[in-house]
Amino acid sequence: MLTNEIFEKLKSEFGENILECNDQQPVDHFIVVKSEKLFEICHTLRDDDDFLFDYLMSLSGMDLNENLGVVYHLYSMKLKHKLVLKVMVPKTDPKTPSVERIWRTADWHEREAYDLMGIEFTGHHNLIRILCPYDWEGHPLRKDYQTPESYHGMKTSS
Amino acid sequence: MGLLNRLDDPYEGGGIVLGKIEDILNWGRSKSNWYLHFGLACCAIEFMAMNASHFDFMRFGTIPRTSPRQADFIMITGTVTFKMAERIKILYEQMAEPKYVISVGSCSNCGGPYWEHGYHVLKGVDKIIPVDVYIPGCPPRPEAFQEGMIKLQKKINEQAIFNKRKRLKKEQSDDNK
Secondary structure, three states: OOHHHHHHHHHHHHHHHEEEEEOOOOOOOEEEEOOOOHHHHHHHHHHOOOOOOOEEEEEEEEEEOOEEEEEEEEEOOOOOOEEEEEEEEEOOOOEEEOOOOOOOOHHHHHHHHHHHHOOEEEOOOOOOOOOOOOOOOOOOOOOOOOOOOEEOOEEOOO | OOOHHHOOOOOHHHOOOOOOHHHHHHHHHHHOOEEEEEEOOHHHHHHHHHHOOOOOHHHHOOEEEOOHHHOOEEEEEOOOEHHHHHHHHHHHHHOOOOOEEEEEHHHHHHOHHHOOOOOOEOOOHHHOOOOOEEEOOOOOOHHHHHHHHHHHHHHHHOOOOOOHHHHHHHHHHHHHO
């Protein structure tokens, strides 16, 4: 299935929760959805006979200055088609549903996105830092991140 | 010391060598260094080549140990992050004296490519533990490892074992004159 066909089918099921479909630009075609119904949308994408996206290839966080975003790359082993799904959350309250219960891969990916970008995945069973030390302050890959002077008495600058 | 070359053609009269005990002890120490390898990044991959048969690191008498308590020196190969720095310090403190440190590669020497913008990288392992030999390179070639090992052996050979304090005091008083 092509991205615009998936978009039409999702639109008929979830209505205005599906925001836009970008299939014009010379990049991977993607669909933007609202974060409220994300869990149900992902459930449909995995279990519907037309989609069968059984493989989450990657989950990445991004910083768009006023918003934070999460990008899901999906692949169907059976139907051999791909989908890029995007969701935006405001920086003041970066909460989005966790898809860890749908694809187990998302467990560590969501912990990484939380660690480095500060996106909070509600419903994740163990949302703690994965790369930085547990007592690290801030989320380092955000654009407005200020590098601290020192960590445990060790200087960060040379 | 070239003693092995003499095995086929020994000294006359049974082969007696006169020397200082200190030199013999140092010779033994420098030729059997057991090490704790702390591999952190690509330098550790290069170090695997160093350990394989072509370059044969064991010809220096070095044997890899898995415990810091059995090691004479620790080899820091790779990027030292803050998270790892604390562990390195613990391992170094667990080693028995006399102990040495070899810092391998740009990252552990000075921070390497992360020297300016790495929020997570310690800018040189010498900020937390004293380093005896720095091996430059990114990553260093096995020849550089050999050079570094020879440097460490030279350093051990020149070290004082007996009456260290007395000698140090004498040197200091000599300096003051």
